Amino acid sequence: MKSNNHFSILFPYYEDTVYKQLSDSACHDLGLDTLCHELTNDPREQNLIMSILSNMTADPRVAVYRQKVFVDILRLPELRNKLTELFDRIEFLRKFSGSRMETDEKLGFWHLMHRLDELDDYIKCVEAMRDCLSDAEIKSEGLINFKAYIDELYSDACFAEMKKDIAELKIKSLKIESVTLGVNVNSRFEAVSMGLISVNDKPFKKSNIVTNFADAIASKNKVQEGNEWDGDMHYHQVDKLNEHKVSKFIENTGGYLAVTKTPFVDGRIRATITKTPDGDGSANATSYLDKVMNKMLDSVVKKLGDTVTKYADIAIVNISQIIPEFMYYIKFAEFIDKCMEKGFRFCEAQVIRGDDVAMDAKDLYNLKLAINLQSVEELVYNDLKFDKEHTIYILTGANRGGKTTITQAVGLMYVLAxxxxxxxxxSFEYKPVDCIYTHFPADEDKTMDLGRLGEECVRFKAIYSECTKDSLLLLNETFSTTSFEEGFYIAKDSVRALLKKQVRTIYNTHMHKLAADAEELNKESSGVKLSSLIVKSDNGKRSFKVEVASPEGMSYAKDIAEKYGVTYDMLVN
Structure with missing residues (x-):
């Protein structure tokens, strides 16, 4: 969508869309930093991907818009490859553009010709991009509209006409052998302004400057009426100073040479005197001509240069802004392609429009965990649903049984979708969230002032104030740094408040009594309910599978005690 002459395939323009930024701690808790490092080794690209992933909106139109673009990018690898090559070319042109050359000299005519070559390359890149996006297989609104946007830029900048003009100019420039200039002078014969009269395919003939100048001003019919050049005047060349009879004449008579060496004389007079290069007159001719042209054609070159830069900016600046967005999709497409080749399951998320169900996931797994697995057979899949009967989950289970893994997995699902x-x-059906809030154990150095429990309370209160019924809240062992009685009291009140706000929540905790009191807590809620979710164990073995069920309570403690040999019988025998 386009706004203020800018197009985006990630952030479609809707006036009422509101974005919220995930906190740094939430990004870390969800493992987004690990995921970004897996996608690319380039720190700039990692930061770009992180900024996109962490910028969330509950507007379903944005999610759908992005999903359709990604589907096109994923299923059309040839399109990905062509676009990547074009972006590399554009980035090269941008980095080494003549517009970024630094020099003490003014940028002259030959630099302008170089800029025209660059613009020709830009135009070719834009045309190639149009061809790529003309693929009939492209179905997404984002890419179809981007193709129209490129067409509009191409047309507005008159690139087709300019490409033709550049081609003709490059051909004709090979024939240029002389330039006719018109110089306006005042009563003291000081140059006051200059204009380009013609560009010619034949050189002027060398002649005597004094004779022709004298003839030109001595006879009335030699001073031309008006300012249209009729080809009657001869070419007057200024030779090397101190080596030509004309130069010696000027020196002996104290003419213009004296003027050039007098610091108090009007600079405009001195500016009309030009010294030719040393040697035989041909060495460094291009450099010399460029300097002369800089002085005499400065205004003409500047205007042409500004025009070229303007159209180069249309081709590069506008399109360069969207390259990072394409690279975001391409990096993810390449990553998921590789994962699917290994046998990992992926699907296109489907947005739910109604209010009864907020999420319905089948066979979900933790992508961060999957990255480090040697085999897809090691994965454990789970089903989970958010609806009015299951808006808040109190998740209990054995230590190291997978509670944090499933909690993190749900957050990652929403971010990716x-x-x-x-x-x-x-399969994954969901209602988008406006933001994801996490409350995981803090680093010890962050709890020095308030103590662990104090820090947890302050942080939870801040999160509760910000979250809405459209948010997702993930709590990991919250209020577990104190005694059971104190922690349970705070946790129970917090859950009651979350029920009132109707926030989708997974509360991973060892406080089984909190889950056991679900029925009591639900009596106070008129809108949504909480449920007990457990990580199942099979005869003491961790299955890493979850199901809605009553907490198993002390069996987990027994399981841990037996594993580490601290039951009474194991200790005394």
């Missing part, structure tokens, strides 16, 4: 990317599941 709303960022337009395929999600790790066999």
């Amino acid at each position: 709303q960022s337009g990317v395929y999600v790790p599941a066999s």
